[in-house]
Amino acid sequence: MGQVVALDALFAGRQVWHGRAAPAPEPGSQPTGWAELDAALPAGGWPEHALSEILLPADGVGELQLVLPTLARLTQADGVIAVIAPPYLPCVAGWENRGVAMARVDIVHAGTPRDALWAAEQCLRSGSCAAVLAWPQQADDRALRRLQVAADHGRALGFLFRDRRHAAQASPAALRLEVETAPARQLRIRKCRGGQPPALAIPFPADRAR
Numbered sequence: 001m002g003q004v005v006a007l008d009a010l011f012a013g014r015q016v017w018h019g020r021a022a023p024a025p026e027p028g029s030q031p032t033g034w035a036e037l038d039a040a041l042p043a044g045g046w047p048e049h050a051l052s053e054i055l056l057p058a059d060g061v062g063e064l065q066l067v068l069p070t071l072a073r074l075t076q077a078d079g080v081i082a083v084i085a086p087p088y089l090p091c092v093a094g095w096e097n098r099g100v101a102m103a104r105v106d107i108v109h110a111g112t113p114r115d116a117l118w119a120a121e122q123c124l125r126s127g128s129c130a131a132v133l134a135w136p137q138q139a140d141d142r143a144l145r146r147l148q149v150a151a152d153h154g155r156a157l158g159f160l161f162r163d164r165r166h167a168a169q170a171s172p173a174a175l176r177l178e179v180e181t182a183p184a185r186q187l188r189i190r191k192c193r194g195g196q197p198p199a200l201a202i203p204f205p206a207d208r209a210r
Helices: 007-012 035-040 063-076 092-097 113-126 141-154 164-168
Strands: 051-056 081-084 105-108 131-134 157-163 175-180 186-192
Touching (some): 051 141, 051 164, 063 175, 113 131, 141 157, 157 164, 164 175
Parallel strands (some): 081 105, 131 157
Antiparallel strands (some): 175 186
16 A cells, blocks of 8 residues: 655645636626617626616616516526516516516515515525516615625626615615616616716617617
């Protein structure tokens, strides 16, 4: 039987190659399906494994159209989408017409805003959802940070739809977009990881999706 030699001695004598672990790759992005928006974002799309916060002047200003190209792509690749306590039920026919495989979409009802936050966190953290859509009504900085950590842990896209009055509130979201309706419907990037928000707004007509 061969002689037992301490591994440390082999390393010290440079008799064994001591490799180094490769650094973990930086999270990338996923295309939004909107050419002008992708061109304006530092990573060229939605930040992966992170929250994207969409600030609204009111419900129903086209905010779902903004994410439908992404939902279509993800569900067609067998990804699961969780829709947490939406203010209105999604139009199944409309989503299917935009390419979303509704069999891969789960709508989660919640009794209270606190339940909705809990459900969103669990879905983001689960690792089984490609994307999670949520409309948090009462979310402080601590709650938002929990959602961001959950998105990173579960490697999911998180979309939060919130009233634009929350724009003044600090947020851990990697991306913050505001939908504006006057003088025309357009997008304004309020915060983006990896770069400075552009000064100019981005046109957001309904027929520009890729």
